[in-house]
Amino acid sequence: MAAITNALAGGSPADIVAVLREQDGVVLDESITRSAGDAEVLAHELAAAGDVDVIVAIGGDGTAGEVARGIYRATTHLEGGRPALLVAPGGTGNSNYRCLWDDEPWPQVVRDVFYTGDHLRKHMDMALITSLGTPALLGISAGLLPEALTVSRTLRSDGREKLAEAALLALRSYRAYPGRVIVDGELFAETDILAVLIGGSRYRGGFLELLPRSVLDDGLLDICVVSATMSREDFATSCVNGTLDTAAGSSYRTGKNVRIERTDGHPLQIDHDGELASTDAASVEVEILPSAIDVLASPRTRVWSDQRIETIG
Numbered sequence: 431m432a433a434i435t436n437a438l439a440g441g442s443p444a445d446i447v448a449v450l451r452e453q454d455g456v457v458l459d460e461s462i463t464r465s466a467g468d469a470e471v472l473a474h475e476l477a478a479a480g481d482v483d484v485i486v487a488i489g490g491d492g493t494a495g496e497v498a499r500g501i502y503r504a505t506t507h508l509e510g511g512r513p514a515l516l517v518a519p520g521g522t523g524n525s526n527y528r529c530l531w532d533d534e535p536w537p538q539v540v541r542d543v544f545y546t547g548d549h550l551r552k553h554m555d556m557a558l559i560t561s562l563g564t565p566a567l568l569g570i571s572a573g574l575l576p577e578a579l580t581v582s583r584t585l586r587s588d589g590r591e592k593l594a595e596a597a598l599l600a601l602r603s604y605r606a607y608p609g610r611v612i613v614d615g616e617l618f619a620e621t622d623i624l625a626v627l628i629g630g631s632r633y634r635g636g637f638l639e640l641l642p643r644s645v646l647d648d649g650l651l652d653i654c655v656v657s658a659t660m661s662r663e664d665f666a667t668s669c670v671n672g673t674l675d676t677a678a679g680s681s682y683r684t685g686k687n688v689r690i691e692r693t694d695g696h697p698l699q700i701d702h703d704g705e706l707a708s709t710d711a712a713s714v715e716v717e718i719l720p721s722a723i724d725v726l727a728s729p730r731t732r733v734w735s736d737q738r739i740e741t742i743g
Contacts, residue, residue, distance in 0.1 A: 432482045432513075433460045434469050434497055436489030440522030440588060443488050449537050450486065456544055469493050473500025482513045484543075484726065490521020491568045495703025498567040502556060502722045514551055514724040516543060523593050523636035523704060526568055529646070530727040543726055550729050553721035554646045557630060559702060560715045566702035567723075569630025569641070570716055572690050573623050573656075574665075576701040577604045578635075593635035601666060606658035608693045613653055613685035622658035624665060626690050628716055632672075632733065634704075639672035643682070648735045649720040650684040657681075688716045 433450060435443050450458050459482075461472045469487070476482045477500060487497035494517045505512035519527040519536055531539055542548040556565045574597075582596035610620040627634075629641045629652050644652040656665060660679025668674040675682040691713040692698045700707045700714055727733075 431456060431458055431484045431486065432476050433458055433486040433488055434463065434472050434476075434493070435460055436463045436469065436493040436520065439489035439493060439520045440592075441490065441520040441524065443520040446488050446518045446520045446536060449540055453540060453544055463489075463493070467496065469496035470500040470503075473497040474504045475500075477501045477504035477513050480511075484516050485513045486516045486518055488518045488520040491523060491526050491704035493521065494526045495567045495705070498556060498723050499565050502565050502719070505723075512724055514726050515554075516726045521704075522589055523634070524590075525631050525633040525636050525704070528633050528636055529631040529733060530725060530731060532728055532731045534728060539728075542728070548729065550727050550734070552647055552725055552727055552734055554723055554725045555649060555651075556719040556722035557628060557651055557702075558717050558719050559700075559707070560717055561711060562707060562709065564702065564707070565719055565722065566630065566716075568703045569634070570628040570700055570702045570714075571626060571634070572609075572698055572700045572714070573607065573625040574600055574604050575625060575627070575634060576699040576706055579701055579704070579706055590636045594637065597635060597638070597669075598666070601662045607696070607698075609698075610691050610693060611653065611655050612689040612691070613683060614687050618653065618683065618685075619655040619657070619681050620693075621655075623655065624658050624660060625654075625656040627654040627656075627674075628652070628688055638669040640669055640674055642672040642675050643684075644733065645735050646725075646733045647721065648684075649718060650686060651688060651716065651718050652684055653682070653688055655681045686718045690714050690716075 487494040517526045578596045578600040606622040609623045632644045641652045668677040
């Protein structure tokens with residue numbers, strides 16, 4: 431097993447590593463990142479070498495996204511097996527961890543993976559931001575969420591509380607932009623946009639369930655467009671309650687290709703994997719990468735295509 435650790439992440443990376451080192455029979459090779467992009471390079475090297483069974487991403491959603499990109503790029507054309515990604519809760523929001531492990535205590539996850547066998551190994555889709563050539567694990571968003579990430583950098587609070595505070599501040603100040611969203615070549619929405627959410631994980635910030643129908647291995651992107659006709663209060667309530675897909679003022683569907691546009695010509699601000707993306711363009715395209723990587727997950731999180739519950743009547 432290999433661990434890639436972002437020691438500067440907003441959680442407690444050292445405590446996560448300590449739990450791994452305490453396990454009998456677990457051989458851990460740890461690498462520490464020094465700057466942005468290091469986790470992707472390290473994961474690529476480990477996956478390409480072909481002698482690691484599990485790569486643990488110890489950091490936040492940005493670290494998990496980098497590790498996933500490294501594994502994907504190293505194993506896309508690789509014959510044979512590929513290492514599984516184990517996401518650890520070492521960051522601020524830990525949305526990927528919540529989606530895959532439902533916030534189970536980390537020591538219990540380690541026991542489930544290495545001793546009891548109470549876990550799943552699953553193929554997981556990713557999303558490619560085609561103009562940037564960047565695969566994303568958590569998902570992509572435009573509008574309010576990138577604004578909240580910008581605000582969070584000015585706050586002194588920690589953890590999910592910091593992200594909640596940033597979201598509330600952004601809700602008060604954010605101005606919707608005129609835009610359109612095209613899915614699989616068809617116009618899906620054209621309105622003043624409060625947020626566009628593409629995923630990926632059902633969660634953002636670790637506590638907001640923004641894409642409640644998202645399935646991680648169905649070969650489809652979930653897309654939610656929130657119009658400025660929705661009040662800020664209703665938006666906040668729907669995000670917390672996991673009802674954004676049915677709220678008045680939102681449009682929700684799945685697809686394989688998404689184009690987000692600002693119709694006023696201004697640059698479109700986006701984020702992916704909880705990190706702001708650098709682009710001066712007024713539009714961004716995203717496409718699905720089916721079964722891009724393997725992940726380890728709890729059997730109790732119902733986010734897989736073979737766990738769908740059909741409603742009868």
